Amino acid sequence: MKSQKASTLQQRLKWFHEARFGLFIHWGVHAVMGRGEWAMFFDRIPAREYAKLADRFRPKRFDADAWAQLALDAGMKYMVLTTRHHDGFCLFDSKVSDFTSVKTAAGRDFVAEYVQACRKAGLKVGLYYSLMDWRFPGYFNYKSNPASAAALRQQCHDQVRELLTNYGKIDVLWYDGLWLNHEAGPDETWAKFWKSKELNAMAKRLQPDILINNRAGIPADFGTCEGHVSAAEPGQAWEACMTMSSGWGQIKHDVNFKTTVQLLQHLVAAAAGEGNFLLNVGPGADGTIRNAETSRLREMGRWLKVNGEAIYGSQRFSGIPAEFGYLWTRKGKDCYLHIFHWPGKEMVIPLVKSKVVSATVLATGQRAKVRRECNGRTVLYGLPETPPDKYITTIRIRFAGEPEAVKVTDPAAWLTGEAAGPAR
Numbered sequence: 001m002k003s004q005k006a007s008t009l010q011q012r013l014k015w016f017h018e019a020r021f022g023l024f025i026h027w028g029v030h031a032v033m034g035r036g037e038w039a040m041f042f043d044r045i046p047a048r049e050y051a052k053l054a055d056r057f058r059p060k061r062f063d064a065d066a067w068a069q070l071a072l073d074a075g076m077k078y079m080v081l082t083t084r085h086h087d088g089f090c091l092f093d094s095k096v097s098d099f100t101s102v103k104t105a106a107g108r109d110f111v112a113e114y115v116q117a118c119r120k121a122g123l124k125v126g127l128y129y130s131l132m133d134w135r136f137p138g139y140f141n142y143k144s145n146p147a148s149a150a151a152l153r154q155q156c157h158d159q160v161r162e163l164l165t166n167y168g169k170i171d172v173l174w175y176d177g178l179w180l181n182h183e184a185g186p187d188e189t190w191a192k193f194w195k196s197k198e199l200n201a202m203a204k205r206l207q208p209d210i211l212i213n214n215r216a217g218i219p220a221d222f223g224t225c226e227g228h229v230s231a232a233e234p235g236q237a238w239e240a241c242m243t244m245s246s247g248w249g250q251i252k253h254d255v256n257f258k259t260t261v262q263l264l265q266h267l268v269a270a271a272a273g274e275g276n277f278l279l280n281v282g283p284g285a286d287g288t289i290r291n292a293e294t295s296r297l298r299e300m301g302r303w304l305k306v307n308g309e310a311i312y313g314s315q316r317f318s319g320i321p322a323e324f325g326y327l328w329t330r331k332g333k334d335c336y337l338h339i340f341h342w343p344g345k346e347m348v349i350p351l352v353k354s355k356v357v358s359a360t361v362l363a364t365g366q367r368a369k370v371r372r373e374c375n376g377r378t379v380l381y382g383l384p385e386t387p388p389d390k391y392i393t394t395i396r397i398r399f400a401g402e403p404e405a406v407k408v409t410d411p412a413a414w415l416t417g418e419a420a421g422p423a424r
Contacts, residue, residue, distance in 0.1 A: 009221065012209055012210075012211060012221070013211065013221065013222070013237050015077070015078075015124060015171075016211055016222065016237060016276065017237065017274070017313065018077070018312055018313045019076075019077035019078055019124070019276055019312070020077070020267070020270065020271050020275075020276050020277065020311050020312050020313070020314060021074070021075055021076045021077060021267060021276065021277055021279070021300075021304070021311070021312075022071075022076050022077060022078040022079060022080060022124075022126070022239075022276060022277070022278045022279070023067075023070070023071040023074065023076045023078075023079045023080070023278075023279060023280075023281065023297075024079075024080050024128075024241055024243075024248075024278045024279060024280035024281070025067065025079065025080070025081045025082065025280070025281055025282075025283065026082050026085070026243075026247075026248040026249045026250075026280055026281075026282050027081070027082060027091070027110075027249070027282065027283045027287075028082060028084070028085050028087065028089050028091060028249065029053045029054050029057045029087065029089040029101075030053075030085065030087060030089075030249045031057075031059075031249060031250050031282070031283065031284055031285040032053045032056050032057055032285045033053065034250055034251060034252035034284070034285070035247075035251060035252075036246075036247035036248065036249045036250070036251050036282075037082075037085050037086070037087070037247070037248050037249030037282075038086070038249075039249075040086075040087045040134060041086070041134055047134075047135045050087065051099060054089065054099065054101075054104035054105060054106075055104065055105050056105070056285070057101065057104065057105055057106050057285060058105050058106055059106060059110075059283075059285060059286050059287035060286060060287070061286040061287045061288050062108075062110065062113075062283075062286070062287025062288075063287065064110070064113040064114045064116065064117035064118075065117045065120065065121075067079070067114070067117065067283075067289070068117040068118055068120065068121035068123055069121065070289065070294055070297055070298075071121070071123055071297075072121055072123070072301075073297065073298050073301045074279075074297035074298065074300050074301040074304075075300060075301040075303075075304030075305065075308060076123070076279075077123065077124060077312075078118075078123055078124035078125070078126055078171065078172065079114075079118055079123050079124075079125070079126055080126030080127070080128050080172060080174050080278060081110075081111065081114050081126070081127060081128060082128040082130075083111050083127050083128060083129055083163055084129055084130055084133075084159065085128075085130050085176075085249070086130045086132050086133065086134055086176075086177050087133075087134060087135070088133040088134065088135045089101070090102075090159070091109075091110040091111050091114075092109055092110070092111035092112070092162070092163065092166075092167075093109045093112075093162075093166070094158075094159055094162055095158075095162065096154075096155050096158045096159060096162075097155065097159070099135070111127070111163070111167060112166075112167060115167045115168065115170075119168075124171040124172065125167075125169070125170050125171050125172070126170075126171060126172030126173075126174055127163050127167075127170055127172065127173060127174065128174040128175075128176060129156075129159065129160060129163060129173065129174070129175060129176070130175075130176045130177035131156050131175060131176070131177045131178055131194055131216065132152075132177035132178075132179070132180070133152055133155065133156075136148050136149070136151065136152040136155075138150070138151065138152050139152055139180060139181065140180075140181045141181075142180045142181060142193070149180070149193070153193065153194060153195065156194065156199070157195070157198075157199055157202070160173070160199060160202070160203060161202060161206065164202075164203055164206040164207050164210070165206055169207065169209070170207050170210055171209070171210065171211060172210065172211050172212075172213075173203055173207075173210055173211070173212045173213070174213050174215070174224075175212070175213055175215040175216045176215055177215075178190045178191070178194070178215055178216060178217050180193065187217035187218075188217065190217050191216060191217030191218045194216060194217070196216035196217050196218045197218060199216060200212055200216060200218065200220065211237075213239070221237060222236075222237035222238055222239055223236060223237070223238040223239070224238070224239050224240075224241060225238070225239075225240050225241070226240075226241050226242070227241075227242055227243075228240065228242075229242075229266050229269040229270050229273070229275070229277070230273075231270075231272075231273025231274070231275055232273070232275065234274070234316060237275075238273075238274075238275040238276070239270075239275055239276040239277070239278050240266070240270050240275060240276070240277055240278065241278040241279075241280065242266060242277070242278070242279060242280065243279075243280040243282070244257055244258055244263065244279065244280060244281060244292075244293055244296060245257045245258070245282070245292075245293075247282060248280055248282060249282045250282035250283060250284050250290070251282070252284075257292050257293075257296070258296075259296075260296050260299040260300060260303075260391060261390075261391045261392065263279065263296060263300060264300055264303055264391050264392050265340060265392065266279075267279075267300070267311065268311070268327055268329070268338045268392060269327060271310070271311045271314040271329050272314070272316070272317070272322075272327040272328060272329050272338075273316065274314065274315060274316045279297075281293040281297070299391075303389070303391050303392070306362055306363055306389070307362050307363070307389075307392070307394045309331065309334075309336075309362070309396075310329050310331070310334075310336035310338065310362065310394050310396070311329065313331060314329040314330065314331060314336075315329070315330045315331060315332075316330065317329060317330035317335055317336075317403075319335075319354070319399075319402065319403035319404055319405060320349065320351070320352055320354075320403055320404075320405045321351075321405060323349075323350065324341075325339065325340050325341035325343075326338055326339045326340060326341075327340075333398060333399075334396055334397075334398060335396070335397045335398070335399065335403060336362075336394050336395070336396055336397070337349070337394065337395045337397055338392050338393075338394050339387075339392065339393045339394070339395065340392060342386070342387035342393060343383075344383070344385050345381060345382070345383050345384070345385055346379055346380065346381045346383065347368070347379070347380040347381075347383060347395070348377055348378070348379050348380075349377070349378045349379075349380070350375055350376060350377050350378075350414075350419075351375065351376040351377075351405050351406040351408065351419060351420070352376045352377070352378040352403075352404075352405065352406065353376060353404040353405060353406045353407075353420070354399040354400060354401060354402070354403045354404045355372075355399065355400040355401075356370045356378050356380075356397055356398070356399055356400075357398045357399060357400050358370075358396075358397070358398045359380050359395050359396070359397045359398075360395065360396045361383070361388050361393060361394075361395050362389075362393075362394045362395070362396060363388040363389040363393055363394070364388045366383075366384075366388070368380040368381065368382055368383055368395065369381050369382040374417035374418070374419075374420065375406075375413075375414045375417055375418075375419040375420055376405075376406040376419060376420035380395065406419060406420045
């Protein structure tokens with residue numbers, strides 16, 4: 001029985017492990033203010049006053065197909081949309097709330113349009129749902145106002161049921177907002193409050209093939225790190241989510257955008273750890289995504305058209321350790337060296353025991369020449385002085401047999417050139 005369950009999970013995760021790159025979208029009524037998705041709380045806006053924003057939320061330029069096309073242009077394989085963030089505003093038709101895009105000025109079910117666009121584009125469908133809702137006093141006073149806290153929890157279960165019942169097949173359920181009163185934890189306490197086991201069990205009954213992240217406080221199908229790339233233990237599915245700028249929801253005058261090369265380095269780092277990179281954009285109140293974001297995504301997509309073989313379906317490469325300035329990924333017999341700091345005409349990989357059979361620059365198709373030196377130094381030479389790729393140059397390397405590093409018994413042996421054994 002255990003092996004059968006493991007096999008089923010492996011089958012459900014197959015597309016996730018192949019994908020490596022997804023689009024996160026933080027959008028909602030908060031976009032009207034353009035001060036990020038936490039503005040209601042940070043500015044301490046009363047719930048009644050905040051609710052008036054829905055009268056101004058009429059995104060006439062919203063085009064779910066354009067969002068999906070942008071994801072395809074970026075080389076992404078799935079999308080995750082905030083169906084409801086911490087402010088409680090739903091982008092879907094909910095029977096248990098009037099604070100929705102369907103029942104207010106917009107008059108549209110944006111989740112329905114988004115799901116349809118994803119399916120049309122061949123992208124996997126992810127739905128983000130925040131467990132918390134600031135509009136409930138019981139969220140903050142959960143000990144002194146248990147009735148409101150219970151109503152908050154009931155709304156959560158009801159709305160997750162709606163999302164997983166009303167929109168056909170959903171591939172990812174992406175929880176957030178586990179804690180109460182913004183208190184740190186422990187996760188087990190909050191999981192007990194939210195009845196997370198029952199919540200996930202319901203989700204699996206409604207969507208047997210769905211993948212669920214671990215942000216309901218209990219073990220789930222994949223882990224999620226935020227704002228950084230930190231690989232999970234081997235054998236565990238994981239994803240790193242990151243925003244392109246300072247905020248997740250749009251901040252109108254934000255100038256703190258990561259560069260394309262920084263974003264690609266994060267993508268490579270995720271792939272090197274056998275994980276995914278979920279990169280966020282924050283559309284404006286009209287539904288459009290800024291040029292600062294679209295241009296970076298398309299640049300990443302152009303890089304992936306050339307180097308995608310080294311990213312999609314990548315495996316960990318533990319045979320030879322990565323030194324400063326580069327990372328490894330692997331796919332079967334092909335090993336990929338991603339060079340962040342181009343060295344010029346020669347690239348040195350130290351402490352390599354295995355023989356390199358071939359080394360091909362993906363950007364140009366050029367074959368590098370190879371020679372061996374002391375300290376297990378494999379030198380790729382005959383390379384161009386300037387980087388073949390202006391972002392990250394990737395070289396496909398094939399070894400004779402399983403790649404192996406030199407086993408160093410004396411850490412000072414390299415000083416005399418004998419790290420790989422006595423010089424001959």
